[in-house]
Amino acid sequence: MPTVISAINGKGGAGKTTALINIAGEYALRGRTVAMIDMDARSNLTKWWSDCREKEAQAERVDVVGHKTARAVGTYLDRAGSGFDCILIDTPGEDTAIVDPVIGWSDLVISPIQASKREVLGAIDCFESVLRVNEALGRGCLHGVLRTRVSLTVRHTELYRKIRPIIEDKVGTYLFRTEVMERNVYKDIQNGIGTLQMQELTEAIAKARRETQSVVEEIDELLGTDGETGGGR
Template sequence: MATILTFAQQKGGSGKTTLCAHLAVELASRGYGVALLDSDPQGSLGRWFMTRFEREAGLKGDITFSTASAWGVSYEASKYKDSHDFVLIDTPPKIDSDLKPALKASDLIVVPVTASQVDLWATEGVLEMAEREGKRPLAVLNRARAGTKLTTAVQGALSGLAADAATAVIANRVAYAEALGAGQGVAEYAGAAVAAGEISALVDEVLAKLDPS
């Protein structure tokens, strides 16, 4: 039975699609079968996947891709329940009733939070919806600048939210954007070893949360 991860955040620019793509590649590189499901009308994940398909040499693992309407995600995800290990769902940057099916279907909700008070405020809406579905998300500090007072303050504030704060922190590195532009994840991208280590640490944490035994 496939495990479903949903990436959700109300504020645009939080890095939902970026995390979704890089985690998909990391999971695939570990031998898991991964299906990507894009319910965001912007279609950025689809553009990344098409670029990946066109430049397929040297890529790692088994990743498939499809799109779905917001209300059709449960049906689309069910198509992969017996053929893949993970289904990763990228959602639109908004919080309304359309998000409910993806949250409801999820085994884990990943909420990226950039180092800003505005992102913290925006996160509250996602967490409230998740709580109504009986889910406790994983909040991930994304695009962080090490050593700044703001990053430290936001990281501390995450522990006060209705979510589990990830220990792994994703820094503000150009390698993440460059790899996406090449249709790759940082696990595949030359010169991105530090970024790849951050994503690997986050995947370790996600897997441990899904199977605490």
């Protein structure tokens, strides 16, 4: 069975699509086959993938498909899901009816947040949905909050300092130790130049790659999967 990871935060623009592209690139590099499912009607992920095709920069071992309804994704997972080691589901940035079914398919839900109140609240809402769906379906889907677009300025804000006590102590979900910093290279990737891992290894790319490796190692730790061997589990 493939590992299913989704990115959900009901408050838009938190960094879901970027995080999933980076994770996909890292898994592909490690020899795993990855299907990315774009459930966002604005199709950012699908557009990125078609731009990559135009530039002959589609990543090996990665496939991107666009399915906007829960029903279509369910059918896709039944028919094609087992052909991949890993399935990454990108969701739209607003509350929709697809959240519950996506959680129902996922082994891990990641809620990216920037240091803004609405995004933190969005992540908490998502965690509550994970608990509710787990209870209803008797499943044990995991949830983690990933801080993105972090900068030195952000680190000095009051809200940023409150994130750990709120997420870990008050809410009780997992906070990724790795923070995704604000980096231009993450923006560049969206121009259809392939994944982060396909870029020439400048110092800036190397930093971003280390950060992404660290995110993926945390994911593998959470899921108890072996990140080294590739080729499924």
